[in-house]
Amino acid sequence: MQTLAVASEIYPLVKTGGLADVTGALPKVMERFGVSTRTLVPGYPSLLALARLHPPLLEFDDLLGHRAFLRHLEIEGLSLFVLDAPALYERDGGPYVDGNGVDHPDNWKRFAVLCLAAAEIASGVMPGWKPDLVHLHDWQAALTAVYMRNMQCKVPTLLTIHNIAFQGQFSAEVLPEIGLPPDVFTTDCLEYFGDICYLKGGLTTTDHITVVSPTYAREILSPAFGMGLDGVLRGRIDCLDGIVNGIDGDIWNPATDPYLPFRYDVRSLRRKKQNKAMLLERFGLDAGAGPLFSTVTRITWQKGMDMLAEVADEIFHWGGRLIVLGQGDHEIEAALKCAAQRFPGKMAVSIGYNEPTAHLLHGGSDSIIQPSRFEPCGLTQLYALRYGCVPVVARTGGLSETIIDANDAALSARAATGFQFHPVTADGLRQAIRRAARSYRDQRDWTRLQTQAMRANYGWERSAETYAALYRRLIN
Structure with missing residues (x-):
């Protein structure tokens, strides 16, 4: 044909x-x-x-x-x-x-x-x-x-x-x-x-x-x-x-990714922490015991980036860090930069898109945030799953179909792969970040969540x- x-x-x-x-x-x-x-x-x-x-x-x-x-x-x-x-x-x-x-x-x-x-x-x-x-x-x-x-x-x-x-x-x-x-x-x-x-x-x-x-x-x-x-x-x-x-499993594969300083798979997941340490150093962020969140997206209203700028403090309240990579609406870019200035050592914003950096963010971050108001399918969350980077997503479009929420039933069945939130509001996003940060505190459960994410098949x-x-x- x-x-x-x-x-x-x-x-x-x-x-x-x-x-x-x-x-x-x-x-x-x-x-x-x-x-x-x-x-x-x-x-x-x-x-x-x-x-x-x-x-x-x-x-x-x-x-x-x-x-x-x-x-x-x-x-x-x-x-x-x-x-x-x-x-x-x-x-x-x-x-x-x-x-x-x-x-x-x-x-x-x-x-x-x-x-x-x-x-x-x-x-x-x-x-x-x-x-x-x-x-x-x-x-x-x-x-x-x-x-x-x-x-x-x-x-x-x-x-x-x-x-x-x-x-x-x-x-x-x-x-x-x-x-x-x-x-x-x-x-x-x-x-x-x-x-x-x-x-x-x-x-x-x-x-x-x-x-x-x-x-x-x-x-x-x-x-x-x-x-x-x-x-x-x-x-x-x-x-x-x-x-x-x-997704293309040859390009997005943490075991073979040429952009990762430390490659890993489900059996060697601990190496992900070495990538995390390099990410924090590269973006000038303080090390800490909390999770490293990231977002790789267009900085627009559709993608909910204005909400992220509003609730970023929730991440830091739980000892976390945040890296934003993307470009788009100049007003939202300015709001994110302003938030980073208020929280030096805890938040970094990189305007633009760079493929190697995107791979490194998946390979080093603990969680990726996608608070889209609407999302036809979304690929970023699928890349994140492959890299054991637990997604926090709005319950809309393809995000709702590709991420299994870490509710009690899904956790008991060992099927959960991330965190969904609805309604798609700043408060909804804040609650989801809180759930993810609490889950991160139990490293055994978090590692299980990462493993389940990496085993999801979205080829x-x-x-x-x-x-x-x-x-x-x-x-x-």
């Missing part, structure tokens, strides 16, 4: 969040189920440096006014189509923002061009290769389904929503510029409160929709979580599924098998 995936980022070449981890891991596992995937990605500088070592497979004379080349790149077990359009992708900053953190003003065109190229490939423009199915990831790829319908391309499509809060909403004035006819500007396609919405266009034209956990699939049908698209999704409920994400195999079965159903 030949599939074309379309994505705006892919690990390890370009990453801003969990989307890249999924698009980088899933194709490799799908091979075991008879699925060969080629992923179309924009030609960012990091990709072009490698892709331009090979001659182009195809030339596009006019993609919305741009000449572009399609190049092929095999790397890290991935097969990539790289869209070489320098005017659109070869620039400073990240995939979506410039060096100052401001959205690229032509994002509407940058990802429309990516989608148009994908639709052309799906229609058979490439000699000798045509996909049996096209798998679209998030709003940046969603417009592909609209182009394919406009071209009357019958190749089935699947759209996966990784986070419905990001929708690709732009002024209706750009509609003539993206090469689509006026009749798509309707409430049952692209029109969205007077604007156009790439994600909505994909949701209304794709053959099937998946989200990254069954709980999130239910949540987004409500106004509270649907972000204005709940009505569209309720209208397509018969072709909506939730499939939990997995990609089961989910990949589900995707493969869905692919075949759509093709047939």
Whole structure:
């Protein structure tokens, strides 16, 4: 089975969040189920440096006014189509923002061009290769389904929503510029409160929709979580599924992780404390008998980081320490920095994202905190489980499905893997931190909790098998 995936980022070449981890891991596992995937990605500088070592497979004379080349790149077990359009992708900053953190003003065109190229490939423009199915990831790829319908391309499509809060909403004035006819500007396609919405266009034209956990699939049908698209999704409920994400066990493995000074497994868990000591020294925090909490996330309201800034003192009351790694909302970043200044030697904040540091935080922290107000699936808590870093999570979306709360019944059954809290409020978070800190005081029970977490299986195999079965159903 030949599939074309379309994505705006892919690990390890370009990453801003969990989307890249999924698009980088899933194709490799799908091979075991008879699925060969080629992923179309924009030609960012990091990709072009490698892709331009090979001659182009195809030339596009006019993609919305741009000449572009399609190049092929095999790397890290991935097969990539790289869209070489320098005017659109070869620039400073990240995939979506410039060096100052401001959205690229032509994002509407940058990802429309990516989608148009994908639709052309799906229609058979490439000699000798045509996909049996096209798998679209998030709003940046969603417009592909609209182009394919406009071209009357019958190749089935699947759209996966990784986070419905990001929708690709732009002024209706750009509609003539993206090469689509006026009749798509309707409430049952692209029109969205007077604007156009790439994600909505994909949701209304794709053959099937998946989200990254069954709980999130239910949540987004409500106004509270649907972000204005709940009505569209309720209208397509018969072709909506939730499939939990997995993690790449080769990359996230404390026994082999090259970023850990001291590697360990369930039998050598004591080495984790050596990583903890190095973490405390690296971030200038005092040693102590209490737990080391950390968080690796976008610093946003969605992720509940404002609540963490408010209740950080609870951690220090119990003799704990806190390290925050991430970036996002400048006001919340400032609130976290202010908290760190109030508690010198107890809290550190590192603005930005660094992959080796993220691995070290999982490998050295006792517990990771994820107080998300909504969370489609979440991968950080799955990495934390693998590293015996006990998660403290809000009871929402995929967090509620992947973490078993350490209540009396789960503890007695030796099934608990972390701590959930609800309602998702600052007080709820404070209570969860208190529960975790109390549990940490009994090292025998805490070690058992870590061991249970490390033995939880959240690899990609089961989910990949589900995707493969869905692919075949759509093709047939």
